[in-house]
Every structure is written in structure tokens, then in C-alpha cells.
Amino acid sequence: MELSEIKPTTEHKMNQSLEALKGQLAKVRTGRANPALLDTVHVEYYGSMVPLSQVANLTLIDGRTIGVAPWEKGMGAKIEKAIRESDLGLNPASQGDLIRVPIPAMTEERRKELTKVVRGEGEQSKIAIRNLRRDANEHVKKLVKDKLASEDDERRSQDEIQKLTDKMIGEVDKIIASKEQELMAI
Structure with a gap:
């Protein structure tokens, strides 16, 4: 050099x-919702673990809620389970095809x-x-x-x-x- x-x-x-x-x-989580919070979450998809962003659309519903819309119908339960089991301390809730992930106040x-x-x-x-x-x-x-x-x-x-x-x-x-x-x- x-x-x-x-x-x-x-x-x-x-x-x-x-x-x-x-x-x-x-x-690092602040009080506000940010789809980047879910970057570390991986979901089982046809036998392999893939990042959540590769199997669902992540959006902000409001300042404290992230919306996760799976691209395939059968993925909802797996995505919910993966988010719940991650070390983020989040509790997702299904609402039809959309999974709502409320961010609790800190x-x-x-x-x-x-x-x-x-x-x-x-x-x-x-x-x-x-x-x-x-x-x-x-x-x-x-x-x-x-x-x-x-x-x-x-x-x-x-x-x-x-x-x-x-x-x-x-x-x-x-x-x-x-x-x-x-x-x-x-």
C-alpha cells in the first residue's frame, strides 16, 4: 500500500x-415502533430459517404498532410463534391476515x-x-x-x-x- x-x-x-x-x-428498542426491530427474527420456511422480512411485509400501523402481513396464508402462525419466542419481549396478535405487534411502553x-x-x-x-x-x-x-x-x-x-x-x-x-x-x- x-x-x-x-x-x-x-x-x-x-x-x-x-x-x-x-x-x-x-x-435497540425505543418506545416507538420500528420495523427494524424485527430484523433479528427468523422464521422456518420450507425447512430453512429465513429472516422475517423475506416471508412477510413489515409496516408501521401507528407509532406503537408494527404490522406483519405474511405473503403466504399458512405462515401466520409460524411468524407469530417466531416473534413471541424471540428475545424482544413482544406479544403479537393475529387479526385476520395481518399480525399486529404492539410495542409496550418502556x-x-x-x-x-x-x-x-x-x-x-x-x-x-x-x-x-x-x-x-x-x-x-x-x-x-x-x-x-x-x-x-x-x-x-x-x-x-x-x-x-x-x-x-x-x-x-x-x-x-x-x-x-x-x-x-x-x-x-x-
Whole structure:
């Protein structure tokens, strides 16, 4: 890898870490209904386990209810069972062809617990970003050792990588603060 490739590659990987964090936080339940809550639910479909979104249409009925419309008639009971047995603590109810999944209001204790989970996810992302910084700096040092870059280039690159790292960690903090605010809102 050349010196000019290190920063863009590192930035791309750090952005992937941010996207992964956003994906993880989408699964953390707030008081509002969100079809992404059911992304982890898998249903048995002709002998194999498939994500719920591949056998049903997920919609929002209102702010606290998710609607699940199975594509095949016989899937309703299996979908209900899969949602009930997931670790989400949801209790679906059939209403003809539509399965309604009400999202219960959260207690203060549960909100604080989820805030800790969110902070833990944020810390994992920060660790991943710092590891990417370390890897990038090691690449730069290797280039200097192999006489493919000067020590001035090394210092400049390390400064740029540090600024990028600080920016990304700031983004993680913003995302975490936003999610915590969303969790604590009643």
C-alpha cells in the first residue's frame, strides 16, 4: 500500500465502523415502533430459517404498532410463534391476515439499562476506530522503514490519521448521544 492510499482506505474502514454502529443501534428498542426491530427474527420456511422480512411485509400501523402481513396464508402462525419466542419481549396478535405487534411502553429501569447497552456499542466502535488508526500508523512506519516515505511524510500522515480518528470518534459520540436522548424521551 502506498502512502497516498493509506488515509482514504482508513477513512473508508472507519465509515464502515460508523455504519455498523448505526445498524446495531437500530436494533435497540425505543418506545416507538420500528420495523427494524424485527430484523433479528427468523422464521422456518420450507425447512430453512429465513429472516422475517423475506416471508412477510413489515409496516408501521401507528407509532406503537408494527404490522406483519405474511405473503403466504399458512405462515401466520409460524411468524407469530417466531416473534413471541424471540428475545424482544413482544406479544403479537393475529387479526385476520395481518399480525399486529404492539410495542409496550418502556419502564425507566429498562431505559437506563438500554442506555448502558448503547454506550457499550459506542465504546466498541471507538475501539474499532482506534485499531484502524493503529493499523494505518503501522503501514506508514513500514513505508518509512522500507525507505518508501520520509520521516516528514510519516509525521504528516500520522497527524492526518489522528485528525480523522478524532473526527470519527466525535461522530460516534454524536450518534450515541442522539440514541440516548431518543431512549430517555417519554
